[in-house]
Amino acid sequence: MEHMGIEPGRLQFSWVSSAESTKFVEVVKEVTEAIKALGPNEHFLKTKAKVA
Amino acid sequence: MKIIKIDKKNWASGLEDLAGSYRLFGPAKEEEFHNFKALDQGVLPDLTCLNTRLSPKSLIYPQSEVMFEYSLDESQEDHHIMKEVDKDYSPRAVIGIRPCDVKAFLLVRKNFDSPEYRDPYWIRAYEATTFVGLACEAPCNTCFCTTAGCGPYHEEGLDLLLMDAGDNFLVKVITDKGEKLLADAGWDTEVNTDEAAKQIEAKKQAAEAKISSFVTADRLKEMDTVELYSAPFWEEVAFACINCGTCTYVCPTCWCFDIQDENRGRSGMRMRNWDSCMYPLFTLHGSGHNPRDTKIQRVRQRFMHKLKYYVEKYDNGIQCVGCGRCVRLCPVNIDIRRVCYMMNSYGTSDNTCAA
Amino acid sequence: MLSYIDKIRETSARLLKDCSVEMVIGFRKGTVPMMNEPHFAKTAEAVDKLVWDSNCGINLANYLTNRQEKIGIIAKGCDSRNIVTHIIENKIKREQLIIIGVPCSGMIDKRKINAMLDGEINDVVEDENNITVKGNDFEKILNKRDVLQQNCAVCIHRNPVIYDELVADLVEEQEGVDRYADVRSIEAMSSEEKWKYFDDLLSNCIRCYACRNACPLCYCPTCFVDESRPQWVGKSQDPTDVRTFHFLRAYHCAGRCTDCGACERACPVGINMRVFTKKLEKDCLELFGWEAGMSADVRPPLDTYKPGDPDDFIK
Numbered sequence: 001m002e003h004m005g006i007e008p009g010r011l012q013f014s015w016v017s018s019a020e021s022t023k024f025v026e027v028v029k030e031v032t033e034a035i036k037a038l039g040p041n042e043h044f045l046k047t048k049a050k051v052a
Numbered sequence: 053m054k055i056i057k058i059d060k061k062n063w064a065s066g067l068e069d070l071a072g073s074y075r076l077f078g079p080a081k082e083e084e085f086h087n088f089k090a091l092d093q094g095v096l097p098d099l100t101c102l103n104t105r106l107s108p109k110s111l112i113y114p115q116s117e118v119m120f121e122y123s124l125d126e127s128q129e130d131h132h133i134m135k136e137v138d139k140d141y142s143p144r145a146v147i148g149i150r151p152c153d154v155k156a157f158l159l160v161r162k163n164f165d166s167p168e169y170r171d172p173y174w175i176r177a178y179e180a181t182t183f184v185g186l187a188c189e190a191p192c193n194t195c196f197c198t199t200a201g202c203g204p205y206h207e208e209g210l211d212l213l214l215m216d217a218g219d220n221f222l223v224k225v226i227t228d229k230g231e232k233l234l235a236d237a238g239w240d241t242e243v244n245t246d247e248a249a250k251q252i253e254a255k256k257q258a259a260e261a262k263i264s265s266f267v268t269a270d271r272l273k274e275m276d277t278v279e280l281y282s283a284p285f286w287e288e289v290a291f292a293c294i295n296c297g298t299c300t301y302v303c304p305t306c307w308c309f310d311i312q313d314e315n316r317g318r319s320g321m322r323m324r325n326w327d328s329c330m331y332p333l334f335t336l337h338g339s340g341h342n343p344r345d346t347k348i349q350r351v352r353q354r355f356m357h358k359l360k361y362y363v364e365k366y367d368n369g370i371q372c373v374g375c376g377r378c379v380r381l382c383p384v385n386i387d388i389r390r391v392c393y394m395m396n397s398y399g400t401s402d403n404t405c406a407a
Numbered sequence: 408m409l410s411y412i413d414k415i416r417e418t419s420a421r422l423l424k425d426c427s428v429e430m431v432i433g434f435r436k437g438t439v440p441m442m443n444e445p446h447f448a449k450t451a452e453a454v455d456k457l458v459w460d461s462n463c464g465i466n467l468a469n470y471l472t473n474r475q476e477k478i479g480i481i482a483k484g485c486d487s488r489n490i491v492t493h494i495i496e497n498k499i500k501r502e503q504l505i506i507i508g509v510p511c512s513g514m515i516d517k518r519k520i521n522a523m524l525d526g527e528i529n530d531v532v533e534d535e536n537n538i539t540v541k542g543n544d545f546e547k548i549l550n551k552r553d554v555l556q557q558n559c560a561v562c563i564h565r566n567p568v569i570y571d572e573l574v575a576d577l578v579e580e581q582e583g584v585d586r587y588a589d590v591r592s593i594e595a596m597s598s599e600e601k602w603k604y605f606d607d608l609l610s611n612c613i614r615c616y617a618c619r620n621a622c623p624l625c626y627c628p629t630c631f632v633d634e635s636r637p638q639w640v641g642k643s644q645d646p647t648d649v650r651t652f653h654f655l656r657a658y659h660c661a662g663r664c665t666d667c668g669a670c671e672r673a674c675p676v677g678i679n680m681r682v683f684t685k686k687l688e689k690d691c692l693e694l695f696g697w698e699a700g701m702s703a704d705v706r707p708p709l710d711t712y713k714p715g716d717p718d719d720f721i722k
Contacts, residue, residue: 003593003686004654005602013721027722043602049314049645051323052114082611084522084677102527105676106613115613116643193529194439292445294469296617298675312642325643328615333633383617383673384465385437385444 005043009034054225055248056234057241063221064096066237067147073236074182075144077111079104088146097148099216102192107304107377108153109160111146112177115301116325119173119311124318134322139173145182145233151206151213152197152373154183156304158209159373162366163307182229185210187255191263192376196389199266200374204259205252215255222248267392269370273363275398280360281352285394290351292384297328299378299386300354305371308334329353355391409533411459411509414574415481418507420451422479422572428505431479432470433457440531441517445470457481459574461533464514464556466669468492468623471499478504483511485558485667487567488700489623492663495703498626508570510578513551513559514668518677520554558668558681561586568701587689589682605650611676612649614642618680619656621673624663631655657683662691662709665700 001011012034014027058066070076071093078097080089085105091097122134157178164174188195188204197203207213211230215222223239225231234240300306310327314320327334330351335344344350362371372388379387419431435446435456443462447470448454459481467480468489478499482490490506493499515538521528526542533539538549552560561584566577593601616632619625631639632652640655641648657680664684671681691697694717695708708716 002598003601004605004650004683005598005600007598015721030722044647044650046641046645046647047316048319049116049118049321049323049641049643049648051116051118051643051645084518116645192527288446291447291470292465294617294620294673296620296673297615298617298673301613301615302675310642314641314643323643331616331633332629333635379439381675383621383675385439385442387438387444390438 006041007038010038010041053245053249054231055243055245055252056223056225056239057217057243057248058221058223058239059241060219060221062239064094066239067091067096068094070145070233070237073143074233075140075142076147077108077144078147088149091147099148099186101148102188102190103150103195103375103377104153105377105381106302107156107375108146108149109156109304109306111144112157112181113160113164113174113307116323117173118321118323121321122319137321139176141176141180143182144180145184147184148186148214149183149210150188150375151185151204151208151210152195152200152202152375153304154185154209155202155206156373156375157183159305159362159368159371160307162368182211182233183209184212184214184230184233187213187215187259189216189255189259191259192380193264194376194379195263195374196265196267196376197374198260198263199268200372201369202373203256204263205256215252217251217255222252224252265374265376265389267370267372267374267389268396269359269363269392271396272359272370272392273367275360275395277356277360277364280395280398281356283395283398285398286348286352289355289386289391289394290348293330293347293351293386294384295330295332295347295350296383297326297330298381298383299388300328300330301326302377302381304373304375304377305358310334329357351386355388355395358388359392359395409460411574412457415457415459415507415509416454418572418574419448419454419457419479422505422507423448423454424451427477428479429476431457431481431507432467433481434459434463434465434467437462440528441515441520459509461513461515461538461551462517464559464668464672465621466623466667469621469669471504472623472626473498474503476503479507480504481507481509482567482570483509484562484564484566484568485511485665487569488564488665489667491569491700491703492665493623495707496663501703505572506567506570508567508573510567510573510575511559511562511565512578513555513562513565514672515551515554516556517672519556520549523549523554556668556672557679558666558671560584562666564665564698564701569703587685590686590689593682593686605653606646608678608680608682609646609649609653612653612678613676614644614649614652615675617673617675618670618678621669622660623667623669624660625656653680653683656680657687660684661687662695662697662707663699664688 002008012031016024076091077088078091079086079101081098086101087104087106088108088111118137120134121137123131125131164171191204207226211227213224308327309324311324313322336342358371422428430447430449432447434443436458437443441462445465466489467486471493494501528540528542530541536551538551540547563581563584640651671679697708
């Protein structure tokens with residue numbers, strides 16, 4: 001995804017076991033903060049087809 | 053017949069005058085090849101172009117075209133109504149289109165403008181357009197127009213035919229639409245018609261003599277459809293085909309489309325996109341059944357439609373103008389000239405082609 | 408490579424005559440310069456149409472998918488690697504095939520040659536090292552090495568990796584080739600630059616799907632772009648949809664692409680979509696030490712799990 005021009009950090013992977021509730025909360029917090037810091041996504045959005 | 057001479061010195065200024073009353077389109081080079089583009093202010097059509105990579109059919113019939121749109125937003129006056137989209141059908145002129153590509157519009161018209169059905173989008177765009185053709189002096193070695201119902205100086209479908217005559221262009225006036233365009237551009241130097249006609253005839257013959265490629269289609273109309281359909285050569289013809297849509301998308305006479313709805317939130321649109329008989333999805337029924345499920349059926353359909361069904365249905369020759377684009381661009385070199393030969397000679401002893 | 412033709416015909420005729428195969432898949436001479444057409448011979452007499460030269464860039468593995476008969480197939484290096492991939496993915500059985508291996512010296516790039524010359528090309532003749540191009544008012548001799556398809560110029564597997572017959576001695580493999588200069592230059596761009604680069608790259612795409620269909624890896628009964636329930640991607644010329652098609656197509660080739668160049672070669676508008684697949688190919692090599700289609704006995708990295716697989720991207 002980064003190779004196609006999506007900013008680093010917008011896509012994140014995590015391994016969270018069903019027993020790791022604390023980690024889950026942390027991950028969600030971190031990811032939300034990171035994405036908010038990046039601001040709204042400008043690319044790969046289609047609200048209305050740009051055609052003739 | 054009226055023939056006008058345009059001094060090349062007045063070419064750019066005339067086009068500039070035209071830009072006031074027409075939207076201008078013409079061949080423009082982008083890196084590797086030419087395509088028809090809207091000409092920005094002051095940009096001249098590149099008349100050195102032999103043939104554009106894609107056909108100009110998209111000028112009248114865009115690859116993706118919005119037909120209707122709607123909104124459920126009640127603050128808008130016409131909410132909840134599927135309404136036609138406003139489009140710019142103001143006069144436009146295509147400068148430097150080749151005679152084969154213009155003839156193609158006439159073949160396509162049989163489909164979009166028939167007594168039963170009239171396609172409003174195609175017709176409005178077509179009628180808004182003035183076609184200023186450019187005669188071919190140096191046809192490509194894949195051009196077979198002269199045996200496909202037109203030729204390098206063919207006039208059918210054109211409003212004006214432009215010919216390069218050194219420092220000047222000679223312009224043959226074909227329709228009133230063409231006459232009007234000349235007036236708008238201020239090109240009005242009439243020449244002695246007899247003399248010019250002789251000159252044009254000589255150039256025409258020289259250009260036609262340069263066409264080195266041909267198709268033979270004389271037997272197609274009389275042939276038995278079922279026999280042709282069941283001919284064994286389709287396996288060989290279809291073998292190499294990868295079922296991409298290149299031939300149909302670059303073809304000036306292929307007209308098939310698919311209608312799609314795209315909705316998002318509380319608004320949406322209905323559009324049509326080019327489709328291709330090469331794709332399995334083209335004929336897939338809602339039931340899941342597909343009458344043209346295999347590659348051989350789809351390849352046969354393309355050639356049978358162009359070279360047999362069309363010929364029979366409209367009695368208007370083959371559905372091909374010999375521009376050679378599919379021959380040049382097919383990734384696996386399936387050659388319509390070879391296929392036409394095989395079809396036309398089917399059942400005779402002479403059934404191997406050297407094309 | 409012209410000298411291969413006799414051997415190809417002789418081998419094909421022998422295999423057909425002794426009924427080892429029902430058909431031989433190869434090429435016949437094209438109708439326009441620098442093009443050949445994939446073709447089959449079913450009888451020993453029909454092999455005379457088979458040819459070989461520097462215009463056989465189509466990947467013939469594409470013609471094997473789900474076939475049931477016994478087949479002889481002419482295979483250069485990349486074709487053979489895609490045959491291996493087909494065998495791994497159960498698209499053809501090894502026992503069905505007699506692979507007639509062709510040591511390859513690269514295919515020529517029609518587009519490059521056209522761009523180098525002003526007029527139209529009427530005829531192209533080749534010998535071992537040179538390509539003679541003839542037009543109405545020119546004749547030019549080009550060094551074949553200068554006009555190779557880009558993927559052939561950086562190819563390091565010119566010899567077939569799997570074969571039953573061989574039409575000539577193996578050729579020397581290219582060494583010290585920098586395969587990924589183009590990918591590195593994209594990697595070095597900022598996100599914005601990358602976005603713009605791909606926008607420009609794809610601006611001419613007409614969605615004819617020639618790239619997809621020329622690829623031996625694309626054999627799904629219904630491709631995701633054609634799927635309508637659910638519809639994954641819009642069908643119009645909207646740039647987001649065009650890009651989605653290209654990126655997803657490339658992803659589906661991850662760990663499978665052999666960089667045979669069929670996609671780029673097939674494109675009617677000259678898009679180099681190999682820059683997508685090459686990134687994935689480079690990643691597979693760097694992360695898993697994997698090159699696709701080298702052996703039918705090793706499972707590809709994306710359908711196996713090993714404890715040592717790189718997982719730095721997982722937080």
